[in-house]
Amino acid sequence: MKRIYVVSLLITLLATGCQNMRQEIEPASLSQVAKKLVIIGFISPQDTVLAVKVNITRPVGDPNYTSNFGIVKDAKVTLAAGSRSIQLTYNGKNDYYQADPKKFPIRAGETYQLTAQTPDGLKASGVCTVPQSARLQRIRLDSAEGSNQQKQYFVRYYWQDAPVTTNYYQTTGVFTYAKSCPTCKAEAGTRPKPETAPVLFESLGTLTTLLSDQTSDGKMLESYRGFLNQNTATQTVSDKVSFVNLYDKATVKASLLNVDEAYYKYHQALELQKKSDGNPFAEPVLLPTTIDGGLGCFAGYNQSTVLVTFK
Known part of the structure; x- marks a missing residue:
């Protein structure tokens, strides 16, 4: 009899607890916010x-x-x-x-x-x-061997960081290319048309475009690896298959954004949200706000752009 009484008491307590939780998230109260x-x-x-x-x-x-x-x-x-x-x-x-x-x-x-x-x-x-501009000084094309002995082509941006103050940056780019076609005729209209793709910046296997100078104040900075079109820029490693052999034309429109702290933190939170999207076990990511009397973000940036032709 005592066991039955204890079990009944536990059920009653749990039901009461659930009732209290239900009252805490009552939908009617949400509409009053x-x-x-x-x-x-x-x-x-x-x-x-x-x-x-x-x-x-x-x-x-x-x-x-x-x-x-x-x-x-x-x-x-x-x-x-x-x-x-x-x-x-x-x-x-x-x-x-x-x-x-x-x-x-x-x-x-x-x-x-x-x-x-x-x-x-x-x-x-x-x-x-609005921050001052940061001038891109060099864009370098490079490659690395990925899995299954495949070569991946990427670019890195280089620029001089302004000393004393903490600076925040974002790197973006557009890769424009025309695939190589040795069998195509030279007449107009028979060669592959130019295509475009975003440059995909990556750090430790994760896509990210944001970085700061907190550990490299006043030094020459470099971007993360910005991978070019994965569908055409990934080939089996061979002396006969190089970047020059892949394209008739290849250019990168490289952009460096010197952003303020609000821009950096807001977009950093957006990147974290994308990483946890669809993961039921991920912790929720709150977007920071810089708006007085409301929510959201108002921020400034300054952009420098360089067009580099590789082929």
């Missing part, structure tokens, strides 16, 4: 268009959660620097607010404030300072 604006905007002196996304948070209990993406179309969005300011207008095709950078140039070293306000009183803002 105050809504906030979500602002995402990155500015640079190289912008061809100033673009800012403005959304609004949605409670999980929203019956239109899967169809209502929280897009805000009627906000007043203003970008200011000192005595200069410009109002961004909503672009319904791309769902962002935009302005012409020719009318409001973005300058290195200047501090900018972005403000968004809705007719019903929601308001949020962010501040950032």
